[in-house]
Amino acid sequence: MDFSKAKDSELITNYLSGNETALEFLIKKHQQRIYSYIIIRIQDEDLANDIFQDTFVKVINTLKRGKYNEEGKFLQWTMRIAHNLIIDHFRKAKRMPTMSPTDEFDIFNIIKDSRLNVEASMIKEQIEGDLHKLIEQLPEEQKEVLKLRHFSELSFKEIADQTDVSINTALGRMRYALINLRKLMEKNRVNLLQ
Template structure:
């Protein structure tokens, strides 16, 4: 059945390329539900999906007319790839349009320490903060210190931590929770400031 539809699609593509307009209508009718469902599942917006669906078949028709269809086989896979590329293009454009504008703000956003290069002073402060945190971690009980080091310094997941320490994931999560609570208590007790001013 599937191979019959595929060979049927190829025949309709050839008929359309040779000037039969009804062939493209048959192809669109045959695959519109699948293509539209694919688009709407990704974009999650009916109106946008309709626009992209329309653009997809406009591009399909142009590509067929200019001889850019070279798929010897699955027409619908080719159409879905075109739809997918148009979806990506849409989200790229949307992302570019949502960039921050300096004109809408009361103060100069780009003259902010967050956007400036770090100088030597910032690097020294950061190193000091890192050193202070490392000393605080050393004050924690062994099991809590171990989970903090494995998670934040070695980048292990809680599943990996649980396996390496031979405990359940819940126990590893619990140790992390208590470690953070204890770190907060130590910081408050010593009146430490661990941020750049």
């Protein structure tokens, strides 16, 4: 069977029907984008291969368990798994002590710095993602005030004008939004500190 022009959904259906060749096509179709995404951030060929492998082990497990439901978004879903594994790697690496060279100048310090920046920005991105999901769970009026204040950086006077309420109401909604957000963070165990 020729899968060279098959869509992801067709490859997945065939794979789940027992055609292992479909998985090979699926991996080979996306390997370059996923592996590039990993190696650019990890900068280590062995680790990047490990993370690529772990990513697809999760993909295979999920597909075989019949839990995959991201219709038409296979690549984004797989990239998300890879992204989370990269973050896990950086978090683990941060906890592990490393040997430091004693020379006054070491080129690896410069490389390490840039990798830390990538790490920090990825963790920040993850935290922001978590925070946005929690904000979406707030009551509509509270969500609106919080977004206008923090993301659009409007003053409470401007928020009051825009939402057609008094400044006190806008302030009150903001206060409840923060209280509820804190509760949601505790409930979902989201930690905003890096």
